[in-house]
Each structure stands twice: as structure tokens, then as C-alpha cells.
Amino acid sequence: MENQLRQKAKELLEKGEAKVVIGYGWNKRKTRTTPVFITKPEDVEKLVFNPLCVNNLSLYLTRKFTDIKALGKPAIVAKGCDIKTITVLISESQIKREDVVILGMTCNGVVYKQELWKGELKPEIMPTKCHNCDVRNPQSPLPTLPPQVGEEKGGGRSLAADFVIGEKVNFTPPDTPAGMVFDKIRDLDKKSGEERWGFWIEHFNRCIKCYACRQICPLCYCDRCIAEKNMPQWIETSAHPRGNLAWNLKRAMDLAGRCTFCGECERACPVNIPLNLVNQKMALVVKDAFGHRAGYDEKVHPPMIVFNMEDEEDFIK
């Protein structure tokens, strides 16, 4: 599979169809993968693909990475979950479909954190998203789902990779979502409002306001984040409980309906705040209320950022 990837990358660079290939490479000791930017055809040997490739590389397609944009048209190594993020970016007009070459990788799952890898991809070290993944094969038409709100009749879920690398994977996700995150959500749903509030306050109190969650999230691309505005200071920067709660709530609300559950925020958090729980719960709420799942169709705008004359609520008319 890696050879197929390197071959394709070399072709793209030699033909000039892409000026930079954004992919995964080994670190010097060959123990961890890290993002690499290949601009010369002879460097494609650096590209790898294995269960340690956890990063969501679509982050580097966003507006803030001006020096990567300056390199030219990118080709990106993307797992199915990463393609979902690219779909949302396209639906929000952050990138044009024709401005990126997507190398879709068939995937058997990745590790939750690279440190957990001991040589074998066991289910217990895989994140919840992998256990429920329905995009392990990028090119196959994306799974049939009932029509979503705002979708044109007959409109397609046409987003697929430009090229598919790897053998087809046989995997059917469970009917009822399974895994640590969903188990915990079911657990929390049974608790009282007070207990849930207590749970979240305890976790958010540990926040150190490093903003790693924001920086790693491809969908947090605001030129100037609200936390960085000071006229007035909407969200306090101090890491006290009030400031932490404001920050984490704001981010959860901003991602509602847009987050594709790539799990990078939780992986990046240095104090292990269970951000996957927050974002996935919000995703479930949006699915119930609007019938929308983020990342499956680039023509459908996330419901929280769209105003439609047919919307039920009439207070804004």
C-alpha cells in the first residue's frame, strides 16, 4: 500500500498536478509518524501509511497556513474520517474541491494515541471513531443515509477521493454506536442535570487554556478567535473555572453540527479533558434535531450556520 501511495505521489509531483504532497512520514527513530510536506519527487520515499497515522492532515489546508498555501496545489493523504473534514471545509467555502487532490486511503483503523502502539492494532487501543467507522473505503459511494434537511432531491454525496490507495476493507459498523465515548454518553444521559454539571465542571477546571484543541482542529479556522478579542474581552483568558467553562462551552457550540469527530482535540489536550464526549454528544443532538450528520455531503451546509425561510422557529422572521 505504501508503494502504491509513493508511486502516485511521485506521479503527481512529476506531472505538476500537485506541487506539494501532505502526508505522513516517520520521525528520525522510526517510532512515531509525523506530518511531512513532500515537494520533490525523489522525496516520496518518506511517505508512510500505517495505524500510527492518527493526525487529521486536513488542518494544513485551512486558511491560516499561508506558507503551505504558498507551496502550490496540495495533494493530501486522507483517511475516510479526514475526507469528512475536508467535505465540511468545502461546504463552508474554505477550499475549493478542484484546488486539492485527495489521496483516499483505505483504512483498518488507527491507534487512539501513538504511545499506545506496541506492534499490534488491538481493538482496545483504537479510538471510538474507528469502531463505528462507515468510511473505511473512501471511493465507494458514501453510505446511503436518509435524505437530510436542505438536501436537493437526487443531490449526491459525490465527494470521493481523486485516487484510492489500498485494498478494499470489509467492515460493517455496529447498528448501535459502540465504544468508550458512546458508552460514556449513555452513562451520562442517565444522570441528573446536577450530576452532569458537576462532571463537566470537574473536567473543565483542569483546562490550562493552552488552546491546543483549537489549533489542532481543522474547523477552528477563524482569523481571530473570539478568545483573542479584547474589545470587549468576551472570554476571559485566565485559567480559572469561569474562564475555562466559557471557553469550552463556546467551542462546543461553535462546532455543533460541524464537528466530524476526528478526535484530534482530545488527543492534543495535554490534560486529557474528554472533548470527544462533548463534541460527539453535540453531534447526536444535532442529528436528532436537524437530521444532519457532518461531513457526508459538501453541498449541505451545517444547520447551525444556515438561515432558511422554512425554519420552524419564527422569532427571527
Add this chain to the structure above:
Amino acid sequence: MANKLLKKENLGKLIDTLSGEGSIFVAPRMDARQVVYAPVEKMDEIVFDYIIPINSFKEFLFPQTETVAAFSIHKEGVDLRGVEIEPKETVIFGSRPCDAASVASLRAVFNWDFKDEFYNRREDKAVVMTVACTKADESCFCTTVNLTPDSPNGSDILLKETNDNGYIVEALTDKGKKFVERFNNIFTPQPSAFSLQPIADVKHIVGADVKKIQEWLKDTKNYENPIWAELARKCIGCGACTFACPTCHCFDIVDEGSAFEGERIKNWDACQFEFFTLHTSGHNPRDTQYKRWRNRFMCKFNFYPNKFSSRGCVGCGRCIRVCPVRLDITEVMEEVSNQP
């Protein structure tokens, strides 16, 4: 002072006595599935089998958020009150030699001409009990920055693990000696026969030469070298490395409150953040990520040694472990060492 013995089972007594006296005992413990330095109340909260906690203990000398002044505004003027701190004695048990060495660096910065009493008072009350490393992982590189896994640098008390659940205790500073004397029922005389666990073997990264790096960074021309943009291209500017690093000290001062009263607060900040150096005019001297990353590298290997005569980097490897994109500072050190 002669070496002593500390049996692990007596730690409980030590913690109880200290808590009874109002002191804080910080030790490695589990929090949200990882080992961190945090206050413990009972011995069974302590984790003994760890390489290094994910955070540094600088937060006990230099808190993440701290009020320095409070004010109330009324018609006749402003009432301003400076905050005075009376920190409790804080024993940091289970520090690693790299962390202990970072204290000298923080002290140098916070005492450059102007003495920051918020830091000094806390450091005066802190007792650093270091446990020498018997294990290391691939991110550790203390030997590359001229430290060792059993270095006494910066510790008040250095503990070396024995093979039968104890530590041989070496009191290094006056503060350390007084501490050991105070608890002479807990620190017992060193036995005549004991065997120490072997100290961890941390391989020196051959390609990374700190002296060469310092020389290369002294030349202002090298600031413009194209390798910076290449090496730091994947950096996402998240600040996790800065917040985890034991020598990083950048902070922000903000006012918070209402129109009638408020506080002036000092918070951790990171030179990796986009708007760290943004002027009101809109000009930003470090406007791209590689410039910010370059500044951090310069700070560690140029500013600290040249200005503050101390180590900017202690080789703890935290920045490598927390980096979401695995930007490895040792790889940059090797690249820079190989530059002509």
C-alpha cells in the same frame, strides 16, 4: 550531613505530618489517565512506577493564573491593593533531575534586576525532593544538554532508589538538610549494606551538539536561514510545548472585572500564539508560525545561556511527548548542529 535512608512505607507518615503542619505535598499521581505532579493527601495516591509526569512542577512556583493586584473604581478615585502572598511550604516529591535543574533557569529570569516576589516567595518555601531516574523513554535527552539522570543540580534532596523499596537520601542544600533533620524519625540512618537500582541509560544524541548550536545561533545571518521555515512547517502553534516545558516562563498581564471593581491577573502565555507580539497598529513582528517557533528555539539555546547563564532546555522531552504533530526539538538540534 551523612546520607540517610527513606523507606517507602514511611512516606505516609511524612505526608500526614506535613499536612498536619499545613504544608502541601506534591507527588506524581494519576489524573485523567496520565501521571501528573499534583498535591496528594495519602500515600496510596502516589505513583512510583513512572518515567516523568506529563506536566512540570513550575505551576507550584509560578501558577498558571495569579492575581497580582485588586482595585475598585468609584467617583473619588481608585482603591488599589497589591496582593501579598504567604505561600505554604510545598514539598515536591518525585521530581526528576531535569525538572530540578530548571529551577535555576526560572530563578534567573524572575530575578533579572527586578525581583518577582510572587515567584521568589514560592520558591523559598519549596523543597525539591528529586528521585534519580531508573527508567527513561525515547523522548528523554538530558545527557544531550549536559545533565544526567542522577544529576544533583537544583535539588534540595536527592533520592536514589534501592532494591528493597527504599531510597538513599542525600541532602544537598541547607534547606534540604534542615528538612531531613526536622524529620529524623522518618529519615533513618543509611544501612551498612544496600544495593541501588541502576541509573537509567539515556543515550547522548550524537548528532546534536549544544555548543555548536549556541555558536551557530550567535550569528544573526543564520536567523534568515531557509531551514527554519522547513523544519517548523508542521507546527500548529498550539502552545502545548510551552505550557509543559519547565523553563518556559512567558506570561500575560490582564485586567478582569466590572466597571466598578476588578483584578489585575498574571497568566501563562506562549510565544507560539499568533497574537503574542501583535501591536495595536496591526503590525506583528512574528507573523508566521516558523518565526515564532524559531524564537522559542533561540530562547532555549541562545537567550537563556547567554543572558541568564542557565539552561534553557533541560532535556526532559515533554515538548516532544505533548506535541500533537510530533515536532521533535532534538531533530531540529541535529539539523542545526549540521549546519556549516
Add this chain to the structure above:
Amino acid sequence: MNNIYLPYLTTIEDIYEEAPDVRTFRLVFKDEKVRDAFDFKTGQFGLYSAFGAGESTFCIASSPTRKGYIQCTFRKGGRVTGALTDLGVGDTMGFRGPYGNWFPVNEWKGKNIVFIAGGIGLPPVRSVIWNCLDRREDFGEITIVYGAKSVADLVYKNELAQWSQMSDIKLVQTVDPGGETSDWKGKIGFVPTVLEQTAPSPKDAIAITCGPPIMIKFVLQALEKLGFSSEQVYTTLENKMKCGVGKCGRCNVGDIYICKEGPVYTAAEVKRMYNDF
């Protein structure tokens, strides 16, 4: 406990509107002991607080030869300067300082001094101007070249009028082309151009310049053309600051901390700095 982050309280004794959005405050320390003992050297700066909004860095625009008060001039730009602009006479502000290094005025005894400033760059230079004028016999010829975008943007207009009347200084005022009014009697042109036309001699001279970075760049070129060596030229650098005491790690240009090893530098020192502007 000696709290280095605690400001002195000052009362705003006078406010003068220099230009649209530019104010000069005259501040008096509330604590009499501080007021009597306060001293600084020309070129030093302070951190001025608008309580509730934060602190901002400005130079001390008054001369150390004048005791009992300090002055600062600032333009409304962001949160803190906005809050300061809303304050009135009698209100309370904070001041932390004096910080930084200073112009080595004593080393310039007997020399001719050339001041070149643009727009809001005049305040730091003004402190030196009055320092020199208050000790006029210590210095040779004094030349001031000052310009702004338009007549309205000139600051210290009343003092410019004073200086133009003084026979022992040469004052050349200019506005950018298009910024003149019908009754403007000064020159029209950018400051570096007017400086070249004024052509002060570099012999036994010191030049001090402050202003927007683009102006400084061309002024330094002009001074070089006129024969000034880079050790004869002084300027001030500014950068975003928060603590002012060398600890928050923000204001450095390469390995130089502006708040401790600046803001005053010779052009020679600036040339040697890392390109971290």
C-alpha cells in the same frame, strides 16, 4: 512584599487634545513622597494603567528637568488607549516605571543636536528636546525637523509655535504632500526628503530620530547620505510589552529585550540586531 507589578496611583491634572485621537495627559502622583522623590532619565518609558482595561506602554514625554509631574502622549488605538481616552481631568490612572535605558544626554555636551521626528514619534523626542533646551548652554546648534501626515496630525502644536519663535533653535516643520491647509507656512514633503534639504552637518553632531518604521528607514538612509555614522544616530524601538521588567518574554527583538536593554539604541546597535522586527 515588594510587588513589582503594582502601579503608582496618579491623578490626571490636565488633558490636551493634540490631534484627532491624540491626547497628552499631565499626571501627578497621588502619594506625595513618590511625587517628590520621582526621578527618571530622558528616553525611559512607563506602563500606564486604565484600571479595568489594562496597561499600555508609552514613553515619558516630559523632561526630567521638570519636577512634580510627568506627561504622556498617546493615540487612541485599542482597548487600553480607548479607555484612557475616556478619562477626564481628576480621574485616576496607574503608572509603573520608569523602565528601560535612556539617551546619554550628558555625553552630548558641546555637540550639535539634530532631532528628526514624524507624527506620533515626537513625544519621546520631545522629552529630549526640553531636556536639552532646559540646559541650552550645554549644547551647540539645535535643529528640529518634524512632520506629520497633515496639519491636523501635528502634535505639540503650541510647543512647535514656541520653538519656532526661539532664535537659538532651527525648526523645520513639514506635512506630507496633500496634508497642507491654505494657510500652512511650513514645508511640504516627506520628513526624510525635507531632512536632506535641511542638510545638517554631521560634524560634532548627534541625531535623534523617532517615528513610524518606514520613516525611520528612510531617515537613516538620508543621514548616512549626509555623512552621519551609525554611532552618531540614536533612535527608540518599540514593541508590544506587558511586564516592562524583562520577564514576560514578549518584547524581545532576537536576544535583545527592549524593555530592559532599550528602548534607546544607536543605529549601529539596531543594525546588529536579529531580523525579528
